[in-house]
Amino acid sequence: MSSSGGSPADSARGSASERVERLFSYGTLRLASVQRGTFGAELPTRDDSLPGFRLGMVKITDPHVIALSGSDEHPILERTDDPADSVAGSVLELTSEQLAAADAYEVADYVRVAVTLASGTQAWVYVGVEG
Known part of the structure; x- marks a missing residue:
């Protein structure tokens, strides 16, 4: 998983683990079971x-991700x-460590x-590699 751009982390001072990261989720990371399995x-x-975005679908082959989400299509x-295009979702507030766990979860x-x-x-936010 790679990332680009500057950090949208909160301006709070302190260690990276104390900063609040914001992650926009429009899919499986909004599910309570996926959050418990990924973030504890x-x-x-x-x-x-x-x-400025719309939703498509991708076939998932990672057995761990399929087991957590209950689906092989995300x-x-x-x-x-x-x-005029817009995608509804949720903003998750998480630590830098939890953001790293989200990176590991995404294929x-x-x-x-x-x-x-x-x-x-x-x-x-996670977008398609081509997007």
């Missing part, structure tokens, strides 16, 4: 949306740059990038 707990979330973001079809959500919140 359910995370604080709030609703938001991401303009949604994947596709960039359209059309402001090679996804890449983590920094985005600005409809609310103006800066967050990470």
Whole structure:
């Protein structure tokens, strides 16, 4: 898993583990069972949306991810740059360690990038490698 762009982490000072990272999820990372299996707990979330994208689907082959999510087909973001397109989801608040766990959960079809959500919140999101 690779990432690009600057960190949308909270401006809180201190160690990386104390910073709050924000991750926009539009798929399986919103599921309580996936959060418990990936992060060890359910995370604080709030609703938001991401303009300029639409949802596609990707076939998952990783047995661990399939077992956690209960599905071998997951949604994947596709960039359209059309402001009329928007994807609803949730902002998860997590630590740097939990963000690393999310990176490990996501398969090679996804890449983590920094985005600005409809609310103006800066967050990470996983998009299609081509997106």
